[in-house]
Amino acid sequence: MDSRQKNYLAIAGLVVLLVGALLFLLPFKKADSVSWQAGTASGSSTLKESKAVIGLTADGIGVQAAADSSMKPIALLERITDSTATVSASWRVSATTESTLPITVRGAVVKSAELSYGTTFTVGSSSFSLQEGGSSITQGLDLRGGLSVILTPKKAADAVAMQRALVIMNTRVNGLGVSEATVQLENDNQAILVQLPGVRDARGALDVIGQAGQLAFVEVASLPTTLQAQVVDGFKMPAGSYKPFMTGDVITTANAKASSNVARPGYEVSVSMNASGTATWAEVTTRSFPTGARIAILLDGTVVSAPSVNEAITGGDTSITGNFTAEEARKLAMILQSGALPVDLQFSQTEVVGPTLGQDSLYQGITAALIGFAIVALYLALYYRGFGLLSWISLGSFAVVYLGVLSVLSSAGQYALSLPGIAGITLSIGLAADTSILIFERYKEEIAMGRTPRAAAKSGTKHAILTSLDADAVTFASAIPLFIFAIGPVKGFALTLMIGIVCDLTIAMLFTRPAVILLAEKTIGKIPGFFGVKGSAVDA
Amino acid sequence: MRRPYIDFMGKRMWLFSFSGVVLLIALGSLVFRPLNLGIEFKGGTVITLTNVSGATIEQVRSAASAAGIPGAAVQTTERGFIVRSTETKTVSAEAQAAAMAATLKVASTDRQVSTIGPEWGSNITNASLLALAVSIIAILAYISIRFEYKMAVTGVIALLHDAAITLGLYALLGREVTPNTVAALLTILGYSLYDTIVVFHRIRENTQNLSKKTFMDMANDSLNQVLARWINTGLSSLIPVICLLLFGGETLRDFAFALTVGLLSGAYSSVAVASPLYAMWKEREPRYLALRKKFAAAK
Numbered sequence: 139m140d141s142r143q144k145n146y147l148a149i150a151g152l153v154v155l156l157v158g159a160l161l162f163l164l165p166f167k168k169a170d171s172v173s174w175q176a177g178t179a180s181g182s183s184t185l186k187e188s189k190a191v192i193g194l195t196a197d198g199i200g201v202q203a204a205a206d207s208s209m210k211p212i213a214l215l216e217r218i219t220d221s222t223a224t225v226s227a228s229w230r231v232s233a234t235t236e237s238t239l240p241i242t243v244r245g246a247v248v249k250s251a252e253l254s255y256g257t258t259f260t261v262g263s264s265s266f267s268l269q270e271g272g273s274s275i276t277q278g279l280d281l282r283g284g285l286s287v288i289l290t291p292k293k294a295a296d297a298v299a300m301q302r303a304l305v306i307m308n309t310r311v312n313g314l315g316v317s318e319a320t321v322q323l324e325n326d327n328q329a330i331l332v333q334l335p336g337v338r339d340a341r342g343a344l345d346v347i348g349q350a351g352q353l354a355f356v357e358v359a360s361l362p363t364t365l366q367a368q369v370v371d372g373f374k375m376p377a378g379s380y381k382p383f384m385t386g387d388v389i390t391t392a393n394a395k396a397s398s399n400v401a402r403p404g405y406e407v408s409v410s411m412n413a414s415g416t417a418t419w420a421e422v423t424t425r426s427f428p429t430g431a432r433i434a435i436l437l438d439g440t441v442v443s444a445p446s447v448n449e450a451i452t453g454g455d456t457s458i459t460g461n462f463t464a465e466e467a468r469k470l471a472m473i474l475q476s477g478a479l480p481v482d483l484q485f486s487q488t489e490v491v492g493p494t495l496g497q498d499s500l501y502q503g504i505t506a507a508l509i510g511f512a513i514v515a516l517y518l519a520l521y522y523r524g525f526g527l528l529s530w531i532s533l534g535s536f537a538v539v540y541l542g543v544l545s546v547l548s549s550a551g552q553y554a555l556s557l558p559g560i561a562g563i564t565l566s567i568g569l570a571a572d573t574s575i576l577i578f579e580r581y582k583e584e585i586a587m588g589r590t591p592r593a594a595a596k597s598g599t600k601h602a603i604l605t606s607l608d609a610d611a612v613t614f615a616s617a618i619p620l621f622i623f624a625i626g627p628v629k630g631f632a633l634t635l636m637i638g639i640v641c642d643l644t645i646a647m648l649f650t651r652p653a654v655i656l657l658a659e660k661t662i663g664k665i666p667g668f669f670g671v672k673g674s675a676v677d678a
Numbered sequence: 679m680r681r682p683y684i685d686f687m688g689k690r691m692w693l694f695s696f697s698g699v700v701l702l703i704a705l706g707s708l709v710f711r712p713l714n715l716g717i718e719f720k721g722g723t724v725i726t727l728t729n730v731s732g733a734t735i736e737q738v739r740s741a742a743s744a745a746g747i748p749g750a751a752v753q754t755t756e757r758g759f760i761v762r763s764t765e766t767k768t769v770s771a772e773a774q775a776a777a778m779a780a781t782l783k784v785a786s787t788d789r790q791v792s793t794i795g796p797e798w799g800s801n802i803t804n805a806s807l808l809a810l811a812v813s814i815i816a817i818l819a820y821i822s823i824r825f826e827y828k829m830a831v832t833g834v835i836a837l838l839h840d841a842a843i844t845l846g847l848y849a850l851l852g853r854e855v856t857p858n859t860v861a862a863l864l865t866i867l868g869y870s871l872y873d874t875i876v877v878f879h880r881i882r883e884n885t886q887n888l889s890k891k892t893f894m895d896m897a898n899d900s901l902n903q904v905l906a907r908w909i910n911t912g913l914s915s916l917i918p919v920i921c922l923l924l925f926g927g928e929t930l931r932d933f934a935f936a937l938t939v940g941l942l943s944g945a946y947s948s949v950a951v952a953s954p955l956y957a958m959w960k961e962r963e964p965r966y967l968a969l970r971k972k973f974a975a976a977k
Contacts, residue, residue: 613871
């Protein structure tokens with residue numbers, strides 16, 4: 139008995155079992171249905187199974203999640219302006235340890251709550267329920283649908299400027315309230331990739347992303363009298379007709395929130411400024427409030443708001459009130475917060491994918507891959523009989539480990555399956571079958587050369603794995619540059635292929651080789667015909 | 679003997695001639711019918727509409743011109759239409775697509791709009807060329823280290839042969855070349871060497887203690903020894919890719935077509951190009967030249 143081979147097999151079995159279990163047990167993706175009624179709540183929340191926090195925002199249902207207490211908001215599930223509504227959405231959270239996170243919700247008061255999946259609970263007048271659902275491999279934008287934009291500077295920009303642009307773009311995108319939106323630098327810091335999965339209003343999003351963001355504050359009283367009357371929201375000021383006393387870079391934060399003033403229900407925008415902004419603002423408001431003069435806020439020369447000054451504001455913290463709906467307040471806050479871009483960006487590549495279209499592609503791709511998988515498996519069984527059946531277990535183990543690795547990477551936010559990725563998976567299936575074929579052929583050949591099944595098993599499988607190691611390595615070597623230098627979804631193809639190659643070789647060494655060696659000890663000698671080695675020398 | 683024995687090396691001039699003719703056609707196509715580069719390389723917009731209920735291509739064309747799309751080219755697919763235009767402004771492209779979809783009553787969930795800015799294309803092209811160059815260097819380095827440089831060079835010749843034939847076919851058929859095509863092409867570079875590596879492994883193994891036959895005959899024996907796995911690995915890689923070509927839908931077809939052609943060409947070139955070239959080169963080494971003289975005299 140060869141105990142080392144048995145150990146390998148045991149390890150292989152364990153790996154497959156563990157990864158398989160991971161695949162099915164990890165509650166990586168949750169489809170949550172949340173229903174709520176307009177209301178207010180505050181506090182903190184302990185989440186047992188995820189680090190997600192669901193809360194009410196001034197303008198809808200928000201989900202915030204973080205690995206630490208930084209509470210970087212990842213998403214607003216859906217913007218809802220009705221007082222009651224039910225939404226379904228899914229997002230990804232990492233499920234590691236129990237943790238308590240403060241719920242920071244813009245403009246809403248939140249009561250404490252304890253969450254775990256499958257429970258419904260009520261916060262204030264709002265009720266939440268968390269349900270499980272979804273698959274464990276993240277789908278890329280081309281499959282889920284959504285908006286993907288690559289922005290590049292019109293003139294080459296330095297990394298620092300691009301970093302700042304990235305931060306601003308992040309703010310804008312967060313303001314859009316799309317779950318799992320991502321903004322990242324690509325192409326040697328010369329491109330910003332913005333991905334908004336599942337976004338409904340593509341054109342609105344493009345407008346927000348594409349604005350230049352030159353924010354200016356102008357005293358309406360300083361304008362020519364004929365122009366003063368025309369200053370209403372949406373009015374485009376003639377170029378050179380105004381002189382701002384302050385620009386948007388003084389604003390540190392701007393938030394939409396429900397009005398704290400009972401006499402004026404609705405929403406307002408609270409604004410904080412830096413020291414120099416506070417000084418200028420104090421001077422202007424002190425001068426303006428006795429007459430109730432107006433201050434126009436202009437974005438790229440267009441009036442976004444022109445509030446009257448009701449009091450002298452010397453502390454820098456300002457509320458802009460004015461019968462805003464939640465939506466309007468949110469938008470204004472976003473515009474104020476976004477500020478000016480340090481570089482002139484242009485749209486280089488834009489992709490808007492309808493969600494059903496992406497799902498159709500996914501379905502077709504998976505069907506094609508499964509049909510291919512089935513035909514290859516059938517062919518192997520017909521051609522290699524006994525070994526063919528063994529290859530089924532190899533291919534099955536390969537599939538489990540491969541999908542498991544992709545799921546784990548997905549949950550870590552490092553992988554998203556795209557259409558090119560499906561091509562990568564398909565090619566990997568072929569590669570995995572190739573490795574089995576090389577092993578079986580070499581084994582049969584060594585038997586034909588007169589070796590005993592036992593001797594042939596050891597040297598044959600070793601030689602075959604060395605061959606496929608080299609052949610796979612060359613494919614791997616050509617995928618690396620693709621992964622490093624290519625732009626866009628093609629990267630996903632290269633990554634998928636590389637992971638496939640590693641999984642394939644792992645299975646070949648941990649499972650297929652030991653299995654052939656162990657089979658050769660007893661089984662193959664008894665039924666050589668079934669393994670296609672008839673007429674050869676058999677162990678005495 | 680159950681297995682047939684094929685004299686690949688003896689017929690190598692035929693194989694070279696065949697490759698030569700195919701290459702000539704491929705290169706001729708590339709010269710006379712320039713590649714149909716996708717919008718990703720030159721800027722423009724592609725609008726994909728699916729679940730278009732009962733619209734004819736004429737209706738789609740008129741919807742396109744009503745939406746103000748400049749120079750629209752409309753193509754039917756099995757499930758809808760693809761409209762290509764030279765529009766490079768994102769916001770107007772999205773507006774045009776929305777207008778078209780409204781006219782044709784296509785839900786916003788069933789449409790896809792891709793817009794590429796005018797200068798972005800050169801970025802994509804440069805990135806692809808860089809990846810190609812680095813790929814070839816990586817392959818040359820790997821094979822040179824693991825085997826020898828003569829194998830690396832002949833392997834890369836076979837690989838360029840495959841890439842040229844695949845691209846030539848794209849030119850000949852006027853198929854659109856997209857970044858996916860380029861990715862598939864780059865993958866072929868690695869994958870077309872799969873069979874070549876299998877053969878080279880065997881040749882290297884048989885080279886040890888070679889004294890009873892010429893290098894050329896030994897190489898031919900090696901080819902015949904790995905013939906069964908050459909066919910089977912070829913099939914098992916081709917089958918899934920062909921399934922993708924047949925059932926995979928429009929976007930994946932892009933990939934699958936290049937992969938299918940590349941895999942076929944790669945399997946062929948490992949036997950018909952890389953191995954004979956390598957054997958011919960090796961035969962010029964003094965050691966194998968002596969063997970050749972010895973057996974030539976014996977005959």
